[in-house]
Amino acid sequence: MAYKDLREFLGVLEKKGLLGRVKAAVDPSWEINGVAKKLIDDGGPAVLFEKVKGHKVPVLANLIGTAERLSLALELDTTDERQVREEWLRRIEHPIPPRRVKTGPCKENVLLGDKADLNVIFPPIIWHKGDGGPYIGTLGMQVTRDPETDCQNTGIYRMMVRTKNETSLYWDPSQHGAQHLQKWGRLHPGKPMPVAVAIGTEPCYLLAATWKFRHPPAEEDYAGALRKEPEELVKCETCDLQVPATAEIVLEGETYPDELKPCGPFGEYTGFMGDAQMFHVFHLKAITHRNNPVFHGEREGYPSEDTFTWMRGLEYLAYSKLKQMAGVIDVHMPPESCGFMLVVSARKLWPGHVNEIIHAVWGDADLGPYFKYVVVVDEGINIRDPKQVTWAIGNNTQPDRDILLAPRCSTTGLDVSQPYSKRGWSAKCGINATLPTEVYQAEGTKPPPLCDDPDIKAKVEAQWKKYGI
Numbered sequence: 001m002a003y004k005d006l007r008e009f010l011g012v013l014e015k016k017g018l019l020g021r022v023k024a025a026v027d028p029s030w031e032i033n034g035v036a037k038k039l040i041d042d043g044g045p046a047v048l049f050e051k052v053k054g055h056k057v058p059v060l061a062n063l064i065g066t067a068e069r070l071s072l073a074l075e076l077d078t079t080d081e082r083q084v085r086e087e088w089l090r091r092i093e094h095p096i097p098p099r100r101v102k103t104g105p106c107k108e109n110v111l112l113g114d115k116a117d118l119n120v121i122f123p124p125i126i127w128h129k130g131d132g133g134p135y136i137g138t139l140g141m142q143v144t145r146d147p148e149t150d151c152q153n154t155g156i157y158r159m160m161v162r163t164k165n166e167t168s169l170y171w172d173p174s175q176h177g178a179q180h181l182q183k184w185g186r187l188h189p190g191k192p193m194p195v196a197v198a199i200g201t202e203p204c205y206l207l208a209a210t211w212k213f214r215h216p217p218a219e220e221d222y223a224g225a226l227r228k229e230p231e232e233l234v235k236c237e238t239c240d241l242q243v244p245a246t247a248e249i250v251l252e253g254e255t256y257p258d259e260l261k262p263c264g265p266f267g268e269y270t271g272f273m274g275d276a277q278m279f280h281v282f283h284l285k286a287i288t289h290r291n292n293p294v295f296h297g298e299r300e301g302y303p304s305e306d307t308f309t310w311m312r313g314l315e316y317l318a319y320s321k322l323k324q325m326a327g328v329i330d331v332h333m334p335p336e337s338c339g340f341m342l343v344v345s346a347r348k349l350w351p352g353h354v355n356e357i358i359h360a361v362w363g364d365a366d367l368g369p370y371f372k373y374v375v376v377v378d379e380g381i382n383i384r385d386p387k388q389v390t391w392a393i394g395n396n397t398q399p400d401r402d403i404l405l406a407p408r409c410s411t412t413g414l415d416v417s418q419p420y421s422k423r424g425w426s427a428k429c430g431i432n433a434t435l436p437t438e439v440y441q442a443e444g445t446k447p448p449p450l451c452d453d454p455d456i457k458a459k460v461e462a463q464w465k466k467y468g469i
């Protein structure tokens with residue numbers, strides 16, 4: 001049975017000893033940041049800060065901060081990365097439409113117009129020293145509707161509190177929410193577009209909001225697929241957007257296509273501080289929330305929960321696309337590369353095949369902007385073991401032959417390898433770290449075999465006791 005809401009999931013985590021409750025009062029200006037960072041570094045539990053100094057709403061952080069909790073969110077009992085990935089991809093093949101309900105717990109309190117005050121509902125958390133202000137979204141899920149197709153979208157886009165009823169809203173231009181606003185501006189010039197924000201939902205809705213799906217259907221249909229039951233949605237008070245009925249908090253508001261204000265700086269998933277930039281603005285019209293709501297947020301920075309949410313999703317997406325190519329066996333995105341590197345395991349089938357695989361990554365609109373480095377290794381190399389990948393690169397490559405450079409491609413604006421004037425642009429590097437069999441073949445020879453025989457290794461291991469070591 002799917003978790004009906006965030007609270008039920010927290011109950012399961014608590015029973016398993018995977019939720020810590022902090023009863024001591026914590027300072028939102030630095031202490032939540034510090035504790036969340038230590039927990040992610042140590043592979044610690046999810047954490048509920050019950051008392052935030054000067055505020056009455058408790059804060060939940062580090063919810064999906066380990067492979068075990070990602071697996072539990074999907075009600076699986078394995079932490080084998082490949083099994084979780086297979087199951088994820090199997091489930092999303094069968095989207096389940098949401099069930100529309102008349103009302104739900106998120107309507108227990110309805111605050112309209114002037115009664116809606118962000119400062120009352122959100123503890124002013126500074127997630128990283130140097131942030132430009134308190135951020136609501138890191139884990140706010142923004143719901144919009146495609147003005148052409150009518151299909152809803154949900155994505156996670158940051159919001160910095162500016163006043164009691166105004167936040168910034170940063171969605172990268174490639175994100176679906178931003179594309180909706182761009183279409184809206186064309187179809188309804190000068191008018192604001194409705195935006196709703198759900199905070200604190202059952203975990204599959206959250207996971208769906210981190211994935212780059214093709215639409216229609218909407219993220220709620222994919223969330224239904226992931227939890228294997230329909231998501232229950234309820235209509236907003238001030239517009240016709242539909243949000244999860246059991247969300248802890250829902251913000252309703254609107255955004256103008258041409259209105260930009262400064263937002264940031266903000267600590268980024270790369271581990272660096274991002275700079276302040278001009279972003280869209282969210283104007284609050286209503287807040288609805290459950291009784292005794294929990295605010296769910298996330299410290300970004302590196303490492304962070306992102307490793308187990310959108311970064312896993314990015315790897316799953318790369319896998320689902322590349323496995324359709326002949327010869328591709330597996331892909332892995334080392335989380336410590338922060339989304340910049342993809343390692344591909346492949347069986348070479350023809351001359352030039354490896355370069356085709358590399359170009360396929362860069363040529364894909366969803367993958368290309370992320371992967372600055374694509375490394376292709378032979379199928380015998382364990383792509384999840386950095387030692388084996390480094391061994392392959394060190395031994396198999398000739399830099400002038402096996403490194404492919406592609407200039408003037410795109411990258412995330414958060415890539416600090418470029419100075420601010422060049423952000424968004426990046427060269428790309430492909431490394432063919434497969435054994436160069438074809439080069440030997442061309443001169444009529446074969447590459448040398450490995451000096452350790454797996455048969456001997458297995459025999460020795462099988463009778464290891466005999467040696468008394």
Ligand SMILES: Cc1cc2nc3c(=O)[nH]c(=O)nc-3n(C[C@H](O)[C@H](O)[C@H](O)COP(=O)(O)O)c2cc1C
Pocket residue numbers: 138139153154155156157158170171172174175176177209210211212213298306309310
């Ligand atoms: C914690 C977290 C914070 C994120 N913050 C942002 C953000 O501020 N802006 C943004 O464009 N994407 C952000 N993302 C990535 C998007 O949520 C992700 O790319 C998602 O696919 C967007 O939804 P869409 O594909 O429907 O546009 C964040 C993801 C997570 C997990």
Ligand SMILES: [Mn+2]
Pocket residue numbers: 153154155176211212213215219
């Ligand atoms: Mn989407």
